[in-house]
Amino acid sequence: MSDSVDAVDSVREQAVVGAVPTGVFIGGGWRDATGGARLVVEDPSTGRPLAEVADATPDDGLAALDAAAAAQASWASTPPRVRGEVLRRTYELLTARVEDLALLMTLEMGKPVAESRAEVAYAAEFFRWFAEEAVRIDGRYTVNPNGGARLLVMRQPVGPCLLITPWNFPMAMGTRKLGPAIAAGCTMVCKPAELTPLSMLALAEILAEAGLPPGVLNVVTTSRAGDVTRPLLADRRLRKLSFTGSTAVGRQLIGLAADNVLRVSMELGGNAPFLVFEDADLEAAVEGAVIAKMRNVGEACTAANRFHVHESVADEFATRLAGRLGAMTVGRGTQEGVQVGPLVDGRQRAKVAELVDDATARGATALLGGRPLDGPGYFYAPTVLTDVPAGARMLREEVFGPVAPIVPFATEDEAVAAANDTEYGLVAYVYTTGLERALRVVERLETGMVGLNQGLVSNPAAPFGGVKHSGFGREGGREGIDEYLATKYVAVKLA
Ligand code: NAP
16 A cells, blocks of 8 residues: 555546535535535545535525425426436436546545446446436326226326435435436435535536536535434425435434425445355355455445355355455555555444454454554455354444455355344345255345345346335335325316
8 A cells, every 4th residue: 555646646636626516506506605614525545635515504404405495396397308318418427527536436435446437337327227217207097996987197206305325335325316306306405425525516517517407406515414404304395305324324314204204215224144055156156255345345235244154165265255355455546456445434444443353352263354454544454254253243233344254054044044133134145056045045035135146236227225224215226216206196087
């Protein structure tokens, strides 16, 4: 790892960061936060300040909702094709500008630039998908079973939405919500994470360039998430909350949304089990494990959190996985070839270290890594732990870092029971070559998604989401737009 940033790179980085608007985006215009406060965005690979953006107040949040409410009727009556074309144009612009956007994302979040490019492409794909869905919002017309009346069912935009997004996928977690909301005809107030506001601000500017009318999207960046969003959640003009983040915060927000009887979508935390059966293709399982564990430096809700491996292949799997993770290049994500960037901040790194220390204190062995890395930035060594005892916290809590605990199992029933022994239910991964076993296990897993012989499930064409404390609602796929539509039934008298 190196602390030095080449002078040429540094000029380009400054240009990319300097081009991003740093105000709040309300009613189609950029302005300072009321009172002029700013918040500092850090580069997690150096710990140094990267930029300052507006630190919005509750008044700014309400101004954003004013703008969204004012734009709602005209956006809802804008032809679906026109709404779709804004999304399609934005998809084209994001695709054309992937290099700058990827660099920006790496600078504020830390992930390797190759992964940021993949995230920009993934984020853009939601817009292409929902551009196509905008013109397919349909209803139905049926004859009353007794004859006479006709039943007309139509689907209409829910209305102004509050969209709250996390720092781990600074753009894609936004476009999964913005895409269907825009397609459905909803207006929005979006609050990105304090740690990574720049990608969303850049996206807002591109949407405006692509023709999104003023007020349809409003963005408030703030260090006071609760203070700014609480008045919005209590406001009768707001109709929906869509939240991606931790289960702890999601639970609080569900309570606040209940008071105002808001429509709610919740994409919350995960604790994904990765099951490897004795009949698995072990090399494919290791390959899938590297992706499921190391994508986004392990900071993904879909990250494999614990590896349950049949006892006959557990040692071999652990050795091979340690070999692969140990060979990965750790460094500043802006450098080509780097495969593991820093964690997002000191707090996140301290939490990962705490969970690893807890496991080793209870008897786990570090086959690889097991410690933070020295030097600037928030780096943590890729880690493989064996002999992880059942009581280790990391088997129950989200690790959100490059740490793979391996736990052997003896029978299929034991594997499924261990997989389901969690409050979470977002995703599970299963490696087996047996068709009957695959179907048996997949049906018994208590999750919203399963990767079957595959370490990656995210796909804009598929319904992403969880069960249990991982939340409810789906993003992407044909289901994604349903979250932003309300059903109206009309009873039609026909003599
Ligand atoms: P977080 O702390 O829950 O924050 C998520 C968002 O909520 C941020 O914008 C945050 O703002 C805001 N927030 C925090 N407290 C709030 C409050 N009291 N009222 C209103 N908003 C509030 O989660 P995170 O650490 O950013 O993200 C990691 C978590 O997200 C993990 O648990 C991960 O599994 C989950 N996640 C889930 C999915 C999924 O699809 N299921 C996808 C990605 C991530 P600040 O940044 O200002 O705190």
